[in-house]
Amino acid sequence: MALNIRGYAAQSATSPVAPFTFNRRDLRANDVDIDILYCGVCHTDLHVARNEWGNARYPVVPGHEIIGRVKAVGSDVRNFKAGDLVGVGCMVDSCQHCAPCQQGLEQYCLEGSTLTYNSLDRQDKSPTYGGYSQSIVVREQFVLRVPDQLDPKSAAPLLCAGITTYSPLKHWKVGLGQKVAVVGLGGLGHMALKFAHAMGADVTLFSRSPGKEQEARRLGAEHVVISTDADQMKAVTGQFDFILDTVPHQHDLNPYLATLKLDGQLVLVGLLEPIDPPLAAGALVRKRISVGGSLIGGIAETQEMLDYCADKGITCDVEMINIEDVNTAYDRMLKSDVRYRFVIDIASLG
Amino acid sequence: MALNIRGYAAQSATSPVAPFTFNRRDLRANDVDIDILYCGVCHTDLHVARNEWGNARYPVVPGHEIIGRVKAVGSDVRNFKAGDLVGVGCMVDSCQHCAPCQQGLEQYCLEGSTLTYNSLDRQDKSPTYGGYSQSIVVREQFVLRVPDQLDPKSAAPLLCAGITTYSPLKHWKVGLGQKVAVVGLGGLGHMALKFAHAMGADVTLFSRSPGKEQEARRLGAEHVVISTDADQMKAVTGQFDFILDTVPHQHDLNPYLATLKLDGQLVLVGLLEPIDPPLAAGALVRKRISVGGSLIGGIAETQEMLDYCADKGITCDVEMINIEDVNTAYDRMLKSDVRYRFVIDIASLG
Structure with a gap:
C-alpha cells in the first residue's frame, strides 16, 4: 500500500x-x-x-x-x-x-x-x-x-477534450469537401476547430457573441456565424453536412438544425441533460437529418x-x-x- | 379545360x-x-x-x-x-x-x-x-x-404508407442479422413490419396495449413488447439496431432509446411536432445513438x-x-x- x-x-x-x-x-x-x-x-x-x-x-x-x-x-x-x-x-x-x-x-x-x-x-x-x-x-x-x-x-x-471531439469527427467521416460547423468555443470547441480543419473540412464556428473571428480563424475556422443574429443564421440555411455541438448546458438546437443539409447530422458532446427547448421532429423528417451524441473515444x-x-502538430x-x-x-x-x-x-x- | x-x-x-x-x-x-x-x-x-x-x-x-x-x-x-x-x-x-x-x-x-x-x-x-x-x-x-x-x-x-416505411429501412440498410423494432401498428406500422421482415431483420413490434400478438406475427413480427410494461421494456434494454417510430402524435421517445444498442438509430416517420417529453441527450451520448426523421421517398x-x-408479394x-x-x-x-x-x-x- x-x-x-x-x-x-x-x-x-x-x-x-x-x-x-x-x-x-x-x-x-x-x-x-x-x-x-x-x-x-x-x-x-x-x-x-x-x-x-x-x-x-x-x-x-x-x-x-x-x-x-x-x-x-x-x-x-x-x-x-x-x-x-x-x-x-x-x-x-x-x-x-x-x-x-x-x-x-x-x-x-x-x-x-x-x-x-x-x-x-x-x-x-x-x-x-x-x-x-x-x-x-x-x-x-x-x-x-x-x-x-x-x-x-x-x-x-x-x-x-481532444478525443471527445476527434472521435465523432472520425466516426461520422468528416473530411475534404465537407462543410462542418462547431457550436461553442471552449476547451472542446477549440479542439474541434483544429481537428475538423486538419481533416480537410471547410469549418465554421457558431458563436453567441461577436469578437471571436480572429481567434476562430487562428484555430482553423474559415467562417464565424453569430448564432444570435437572425440574418447571419438565415444566410447559412441548409449549408452544413455535420455540426459538432460542444455546449455543456441546455440550449436551443432548432436554429442549428435549419443550417444542416439533407442527410445532415448534429452530434452532441457536451450536453447530458434533456434537450429543451424540444427538438422539432418536423425538421428531422423534412431533411432526413439526425441528432446524436458521442462519448469520449x-x-x-x-x-x-x-x-x-504528433503528426499534424496539433495540441x-x-x-x-x-x-x-x-x-x-x-x-x-x-x-x-x-x-x-x-x-x-x-x-x-x- | x-x-x-x-x-x-x-x-x-x-x-x-x-x-x-x-x-x-x-x-x-x-x-x-x-x-x-x-x-x-x-x-x-x-x-x-x-x-x-x-x-x-x-x-x-x-x-x-x-x-x-x-x-x-x-x-x-x-x-x-x-x-x-x-x-x-x-x-x-x-x-x-x-x-x-x-x-x-x-x-x-x-x-x-x-x-x-x-x-x-x-x-x-x-x-x-x-x-x-x-x-x-x-x-x-x-x-x-x-x-x-x-x-x-x-x-x-x-x-x-408503403414508401414512407420502405425508404428509411433501405436508407439505414436494415437487413439480415439486425434487430429492428417498429413503434405503432397502424397504416405505416403494419407496412414497416412487412418490409423489415422481408428484408431479413428480426422484427419486434412495440405496442401500448396487449392483444396484438397474433396480428403482429401474421404481419412479420417475431416479438411483441408492450411498451407500457416496465418489465417487458427492461428485458429488451440495448437490443435493437434500428427503431422505426410510426406514431403520428407526441409521445415519450426516451423509453425506446433505452432499447437501442450502441450506434443504434431511431427514425421518426409519423411525428412532425416538437419532441416532447424532451429527449435525454445523455442517452444519445452514452450509446452514440441518433434520432432522425425520414419523409416518404x-x-x-x-x-x-x-x-x-410485386416480387415479394407484399401489399x-x-x-x-x-x-x-x-x-x-x-x-x-x-x-x-x-x-x-x-x-x-x-x-x-x-
Missing part, C-alpha cells in the same frame, strides 16, 4: 477543492505506476466536485487529462517501462469482454467503464482518484503513449488521436496554473474566461 | 368532406391524364382537411395514395399509354434541378416539391386536388407504374418499392369503403379502428 499520496479533493458539494492525503493500492501485475506531471481541468471536474450530476462519492479527487512519467510497472506489463511519457484519460478500466469492449469502444462498455475518478476499482472496490494528485496506478491497457513530438503540458487536454482511438496530433491551447489556483480556475471556466483549457502543473503540489 | 370533375372536398376546418365539383387544367405535353380507381385514406388527409397543420387552402380535395388507369397522355409522354395501370403518391412535381432532385430525392426538393393536394401547380399556380376525385392530371415524371402482380386496391396505400425509390412488393391490408363513408372512416382512424388502411373505391362517386 502506497501511503500518504498528496492530492487535492472536494469533500462535499459546497467545499472548495483542497489539499487531501490518501493511501493508494499497490501495483498489480498488469498495472503501471505513474508520477503525474500535468493535469487538465475539465468541466466534468467541476460538475462532479460540486455534485451537479448527483453521483459524487466524496472525497472526489478530480482530473482525467493526465500526463505523467512511468515510475514502475507490474510484472506482466510489456508495453511500458520506467521513464516513459504516458497519458491517462477518462477511463482506467472496463470489462474487456462485452461487444463494445471487444470493438475497442471501452467508453461504451456494457458493464460500465471504470472512470478515472469518482468510480470504484473493479477488483477491490476502492475509490478511484484522479489526476489532481502526485501519482496514479492504472491498468496497462488504459495507459496511452505520449509521442515525443508533443509538448506534455499542452497535450494533457487531448486526453478528454476508445483507448485505441485515443492513441490514434495522440499520434495524429491544445492551455493556460498553466498551480494547483492551489484550481478553485479560481473553476470560477473563470464558468465565465468562459480561459483560452482554452487550464492545465495544472502538478509540481506545484510541492 | 376539363369541366365538372366530381370529387369530395373539405370546405373548412370544421366541415365534413363532401361532394365538390371543379374544373381541371388541360393536359400539357408532358402530362398523364389518369382515371382514378382507388385512393387510400392517410392520416395526413385528416390533418389537412381539418387544418391541423394550419396550412390548408380550401377547398381541399385530399388523397395521395392513388391508383388509376391512364386515359390519355400529352404529346411528349413516352413512358405511359392509355390503359396502363399507374399510381400517384404524395408529390406531383418538383424543381428537378436542385441537388436533392438530381439525386432522385424529390421529396427533399430545395424549392419544395408540389404536393398532390393542397399545393399550387408550379406553372399556372392553380390549386392541386388529390385522389378523392374522378381523375387527376400529373407530370409524367411523377407517375408510377403499378406491376400487374399487385392487387390495385391493396396497392394504393403503398404510395404513401423519391420517385425512383417508390417505383423500386412497387417492384419489390397493404385494406378495408374498402365508398366515398360517402370517408368522414366515418376519419373518425374510426382516430380510434385506430382500421386494419390497416381505408381505401376508397372511387367508382362509388357514381
